Amino acid sequence: LSVRKIIKKMKIYNPEKDFNIPFFQYEYKKLKISNVKNVNKQKLALKNEILERWEANLLKKKYLTLLKRIDEERKNLCDDLYDQIEKLKKMMKILQPFTNECGRLWDLSKGLWQTIDFSILEYYAQLVEKESAIQDLAEILGRMHQAEDELEEELINETVIKPIKVIDHAQKSELVGIHESNDINYLLPIELTNLDDPITELIFYQKFAEKKLLTYQFLGHNWGYEEEHRKKLAMVAKKTKKGPIIICVDTSGSMHGTPEYIAKTLCFAILRIALLEQRSCYLISFSTSIQTLELTDFNKSLPKLIDFLTFSFHGGTDAVPALREAVQKIQEKKYEKSDVLMISDFIMDQIDSNTEKRILKCKENDTKFHSLI
Known part of the structure; x- marks a missing residue:
């Protein structure tokens, strides 16, 4: 391109405030009316100088744009980080009974279920603190297997x-x-x-x-x-690790009211101990049918625990499927020598002899069965 065409394009892409176009127009006109022998060489030098300055100007604008973008991204990142920290602080307060590991909560606060209302956990945590008898009972049941260790x-x-x-x-x-x-x-x-x-x-x-x-x-x-x-x-005393916990909780209509309140609070307290001590924990809720909940994995367990704590007890009572499920679970290596706790008002039919025999067999293999009426 000639110097004239370059200057023409510069007027389109570079406003005069960013680039001194009149100066180069003046220099170009001087060369046009000049009688210097090497005028073409001087025009080429002027052309190269214009292109170099134009390139430098464009690079400057590019870097300024990048710096502005970086600053915006940094501000957005800081805003997200501070927002995440606030969520983490709130979650630490609510989930403190379950974990002291900040890293686990940090991952949790970014999960898909961060919008779940965790206030139900705070509510039951306050109930456990208020009802010291329930807390004491949960701790006793939690260390029962340890207390009965063989010599x-x-x-x-x-x-x-x-x-x-x-x-x-x-x-x-x-x-x-x-x-x-x-x-x-x-x-x-x-x-x-x-x-x-x-x-x-x-x-x-x-x-x-x-x-x-x-x-x-x-x-x-x-x-x-x-x-x-x-x-x-x-x-x-034998140095044995605390065993897993299996909880069978009656969610039938006869447990509605105070029994439901006690059962949920006690379950909450025991599950909290299990999670803190990294013990496997399995919850079986039963009425006329059963629902099971594996509470070993922290991230996956808490949403299901919240569902359990929020639904109301109703329906009839059939404990046999729950006991069969507990016995079946004990056959797994992960749940060998478990502490099994049944929470119920025990307004139910008699357990069949076959299930009783299977329970006795489990007891012979160091599984402890407890009941809370």
């Missing part, structure tokens, strides 16, 4: 302190013989005879210096103590 033999280290008689040469309670020393107080009379003769007197001093004078030897005794380390067999 086993174990080799342990033992330290025994024994008194001993220690010889003390500094004490003079008993004469035991004669020995060589330079103790003048207990010198034998025969050694003193050397002092009577000037010739043997030097021998006396030599023996004194060498601690070879014959003297009486005395001994004394003190009592001291010594430690003896040994191993012995002792009965100690």
Whole structure:
């Protein structure tokens, strides 16, 4: 392109406030009327200078646009971050009974179910704090399996302190013989005879210096103590991990009212202990049919727990399917040696003999069954 065409395009794409177009127009007109021999070379130099300045101007505008975009994105990111932190703080307050791990709550607050009303959890947490008897019962049931651990033999280290008689040469309670020393107080009379003769007197001093004078030897005794380390067999509690928890809760119409209130609050308290102690927990609600809820995974469990806490108890009572489900669950490795708790008013038909036999079989394999009426 010629200089004239470049300047024409510059007028379209670059307003004069961003680029000094009149200056280049003036320089171009000077060259047109000039009689200089190398005018074409000067026109080329002017053209290159215009293009370089234009390119620099465009790059400047590009970088300014990018910086503006970055600043906007940074502001949006900070707004999202502060909003997320506020959500996290609110969620930490509500879900504090269930977890102390901030990272889990951070992921949770970004999930699809962040719009769920968690206030029901706060409500039951307050009930647990208010009803100390329910909290105590939940803690007792939570450590029941641990309290009934069996004893086993174990080799342990033992330290025994024994008194001993220690010889003390500094004490003079008993004469035991004669020995060589330079103790003048207990010198034998025969050694003193050397002092009577000037010739043997030097021998006396030599023996004194060498601690070879014959003297009486005395001994004394003190009592001291010594430690003896040994191993012995002792009965100690087996170091077993707290087992899983299976809760069967009666949701029939007869449980409506105060029993429902107690059952939900107790379930909430026990489930909270299970989640905090990272114990597997399985909830079976039953009336004429059963509904099950695996409460091991934190993110997946809480929405289902909220559903359980919000629906009302109704319908008839049939505990057998719930007990069968519990027994079936115990067969899984994950739920071996579980603590099974049934919460009900026990206004129901008698359990069939086959189910009773299966329950007894589970008890023989260290599964504990508890009931709350």
